[in-house]
Amino acid sequence: MDDGNDALARAIGDRVRDARTTRRLTLDQVAASAGVSRRMLVNVEQGSANPSIGTLLRLAGALGVGLPALVEPPRAETLSVVRDGDAPTLWSTPAGGYGRLVASAGSHDVTELWEWMLAPGDVRESDSHSPGTRELIHVLEGSITVTADGRRVTLAAGDAVAFPGDVPHAYANPNGERALFSLAVSDPGAPS
Structure with missing residues (x-):
């Protein structure tokens, strides 16, 4: 992975872990619900995996969040601008x-x-x-x-x-x- 992909993988991992711990779910519970291995989930949370869109959608569903909650930068404004080249x-x-x-x-x-x-x-x-x-x-x-x-x-x-x-x-x-x-x-x- 290059630097941009590394940063995105780490951000996704942090969001997956935060969503899981906020909901008081174990790794095994989320992995089973998403239909992914526990090892894959650990790798995603550590930012060492580059999960497919399908995996991200399954994780989002298991965590009860939409895909954007896992991949988009947090927004503090009502007007959200994504500049050319900044989209994940x-x-x-x-x-x-x-x-x-x-x-x-x-x-x-x-x-x-x-x-x-x-x-x-x-x-x-x-x-x-x-x-x-x-x-x-x-x-x-x-x-x-x-x-x-x-x-x-x-x-x-x-x-x-x-x-x-x-x-x-x-x-x-x-x-x-x-x-x-x-x-x-x-x-x-x-x-x-």
């Missing part, structure tokens, strides 16, 4: 693809805004989210293929799609150029 990168591929959580709404329902870039050939599969979750995608550059609930659609720059996020879904770039898109996730079942 929560996944990346060897080809250069990435997913950055650029903003979230601190409301009863968790709403997240992501910047995604898929390099040529990148595929990102996602597990089902909480019941009622919706996803919105707006392609800014290139084209992608979105698969959700057994249906597949190809989107070009300027195209948008809305679909249920509570079913297995995937994003792919089968093309020879990078694809850049915004992804909004609204999860009414996740605690804020």
